[in-house]
Amino acid sequence: METYSVKVGTEGEIILPSELRKLFGLVAEDTLDLCVDSEGKVFVRTAERSVQPLSDFFEDLIINDLLAKGCRGDCLKKQLLDxxxxxxxxxxxxxxxAYRAYKNGQSIKCWDTQALAPMGIQKDNNALFDVMLTTRGVHDLVVLRKAELREIPAVFKCLEQDPYGFKRLRGPHYETYxxxxxxxxxxYRVIYTVFAAEKLIVVTMVGARKAIYERLQKDFSF
Structure with missing residues (x-):
């Protein structure tokens, strides 16, 4: 059993070591329960997870689905959080x-994809990050209409220079935007993860907002 030492601040606050925050998948504003047994042993458990980073990520679509299933009041609140x-x-x-695909050589540079290569756009020599796509991301580009596809090069050019300038959709462990x-x-949405150590951006999904939501529902049953 691992033991971690924490200090109590002047206002009674306790700062958990980063190893524990990562282990529990904690983010800002999560709530923890401290449980004390009859022998004075203290146990920690997650009481309420903060979903602030996901506050508007498909929330309206999720609520509509839950209402259609008859969820109301406390039931709706609980199911929405879940x-x-x-x-x-x-x-x-x-x-x-996405990272596994990159390591296995199964991702492709954005400008080399079937959808964007005909545009003749090259990577900026001063780009700070490489933008790669997973197989799913490549397929998403192929099915876009021309009007939608025309918007993509400008998005990828921005990501090459500053991937942190967009909304973060924080999971417990990765920087997804x-x-x-x-x-x-x-x-439309372009969903990607930043792997800072490799100066790498991997685009995982591209498409209409509602279509991405429905695909995530189908593939992951959330």
Whole structure:
């Protein structure tokens, strides 16, 4: 059994070591229960997970689905929280799969994809990050219409220079973000993970917001 030492601050606050925060998958504003047994032993468990980083990530679509299933009041609140926590884990799973694909040589540079190569766009020699796509991401580009596809090069150019300038969708362990853009009346998302040590960005999903939501539901049953 591992033992960790923590100090109590002047206001009674306790700072958990980063190893524990990572182990529990904790983010800011999570709530912990401290349980004391009859022998004075203290046990820690997660009481309530914060979903603030996912506050508007498909929330309206999730609520509509739950309402259609008859969830109301406390049931709706609980089910919404459960769905968001599952979605947080899904983001990490996508990130793990993306990194594994990169290490196994199964990802492709964005400008070499079938969809973007004909545009003749080359990587900026001053780019700070490499933008790669998973097989899923490549497929997503192929099925986009021309009007939607025209928006993608500008997005990838921005990511090459500063991937941290967009909304973070934080899972417990990985830095996952999304870029939003609109084509016609539809909202679109580019979801990607930043692997800072490798100066690498791996795009995991691209598409209409609702289509991505429905695909995540189907693939991961959150």
């Amino acid at each position: 769905c968001k926590l599952k979605l947080s884990s899904v983001l990490d799973r996508l990130s793990e799969d 999304r870029v939003s853009f609109r084509s016609g009346t539809k909202e």
